Amino acid sequence: xxxxxxxxxxxxxxxxxxxxxxxxxxxxxxxxxxxxxxxxxxxxxxxxxxxxxxxxxxxxxxxxxxxxxxxxxxxxxxxxxxxxxxxxxxxxxxxxxxxxxxxxxxxxxxxxxxxxxxxxxxxxxxxxxxxxxxxxxxxxxxxxxxxxxxxxxxxxxxxxxxxxxxxxxxxxxxxxxxxxxxxxxxxxxxxxxxxxxxxxxxxxxxxxxxxxxxxxxxxxxxxxxxxxxxxxxxxxxxxxxxxxxxxxxxxxxxxxxxxxxxxxxxxxxxxxxxxxxxxxxxxxxxxxxxxxxxxxxxxxxxxxxxxxxxxxxxxxxxxxxxxxxxxxxxxxxxxxxxxxxxxxxxxxxxxxxxxxxxxxxxxxxxxxxxxxxxxxxxxxxxxxxxxx
Numbered sequence: 245x246x247x248x249x250x251x252x253x254x255x256x257x258x259x260x261x262x263x264x265x266x267x268x269x270x271x272x273x274x275x276x277x278x279x280x281x282x283x284x285x286x287x288x289x290x291x292x293x294x295x296x297x298x299x300x301x302x303x304x305x306x307x308x309x310x311x312x313x314x315x316x317x318x319x320x321x322x323x324x325x326x327x328x329x330x331x332x333x334x335x336x337x338x339x340x341x342x343x344x345x346x347x348x349x350x351x352x353x354x355x356x357x358x359x360x361x362x363x364x365x366x367x368x369x370x371x372x373x374x375x376x377x378x379x380x381x382x383x384x385x386x387x388x389x390x391x392x393x394x395x396x397x398x399x400x401x402x403x404x405x406x407x408x409x410x411x412x413x414x415x416x417x418x419x420x421x422x423x424x425x426x427x428x429x430x431x432x433x434x435x436x437x438x439x440x441x442x443x444x445x446x447x448x449x450x451x452x453x454x455x456x457x458x459x460x461x462x463x464x465x466x467x468x469x470x471x472x473x474x475x476x477x478x479x480x481x482x483x484x485x486x487x488x489x490x491x492x493x494x495x496x497x498x499x500x501x502x503x504x505x506x507x508x509x510x511x512x513x514x515x516x517x518x519x520x521x522x523x524x525x526x527x528x529x530x531x532x533x534x535x536x537x538x539x540x541x542x543x544x545x546x547x548x549x550x551x552x553x554x555x556x557x558x559x560x561x562x563x564x565x566x567x568x569x570x571x572x573x574x575x576x577x578x579x580x581x582x583x584x585x586x587x588x589x590x591x592x593x594x595x596x597x598x599x600x601x602x603x604x605x606x607x608x609x610x611x612x613x614x615x616x617x618x619x620x621x622x623x624x625x626x627x628x629x630x631x632x
Contacts, residue, residue, distance in 0.1 A: 330435050332345040342546065345608050349435045350601070357431060359443065361596040451519050457525070539616070543613075569586055
């Protein structure tokens with residue numbers, strides 16, 4: 245699905261069945277121009293009434309005699325059916341059609357959408373669990389050595405050690421989610437055309453490294469932005485200026501949230517653009533940025549709603565695992581082998597479901613925006629049926 249050239253001027257269309265205007269004839273400058281035709285004498289005669297247009301069609305000639313298109317067919321008139329070779333109709337989509345298309349994309353190719361997702365999620369969660377278990381014990385012991393040996397300090401050290409270990413292992417799952425999103429977008433794009441892509445073909449797609457590089461650059465920029473706010477706050481607090489430190493922290497935190505949401509929506513279509521357009525990274529990012537310009541609020545609302553739904557599904561899976569660890573294994577900090585195993589299985593299931601659903605929605609949002617702004621539906625119709 246290569247993108248059309250943005251700098252190509254739109255073609256000039258004429259009404260179907262109409263002829264091009266004849267070129268003006270050249271006349272000799274010294275010749276006498278022909279005399280104007282004389283109006284016929286007598287009362288004016290009304291022109292004959294034009295023949296009625298066929299049922300369901302409007303006449304391309306208005307009754308006033310001027311060229312142009314007549315009004316749209318009245319409600320109930322016959323309209324050509326929308327082409328739907330795959331999971332969505334090839335026209336601008338509504339919210340319900342995007343959500344329905346995401347579920348259909350998962351059912352259309354479950355071997356990739358579920359099988360590949362579960363495999364990658366299992367590897368990522370296994371690595372994260374090992375890091376959490378190993379670093380959690382080391383960090384807990386170090387915190388205990390730095391504090392007193394009371395029962396309260398032991399519980400606090402264990403809690404902070406586990407939380408810090410989970411934070412250190414977070415890039416593992418973030419990388420896995422990024423890679424999965426790029427791979428699953430390819431599967432969804434084929435399902436739109438009614439086709440199915442094999443997992444081996446998805447794994448051979450090297451464009452995924454561009455998605456990983458872009459995501460890493462965004463993560464580095466986010467860390468720098470947080471540091472620009474956190475360092476002055478810590479400096480003010482170290483100098484006993486608590487009031488300015490709190491004010492700067494609140495204002496800076498609010499600004500980071502607003503800018504982060506705005507930037508996240510403006511770059512939401514970058515991964516599908518990279519995976520599907522086949523252009524270099526920089527112009528692809530610029531094109532995806534332009535695509536979101538007039539669709540910002542719609543993209544924000546849909547993605548926010550879908551993220552909330554994915555979070556609810558995740559909590560339905562993860563919360564029972566936490567309760568089992570707390571009551572069955574008597575391990576609220578989830579440091580024992582049984583707790584790590586139960587929570588790991590729950591994280592694999594939650595990551596598989598949420599990543600597959602969010603990736604499908606992002607891919608369909610990209611296709612929907614291009615159908616609205618660039619007429620991608622025509623190109624998709626030709627790709628689904630070469631005889632068109």
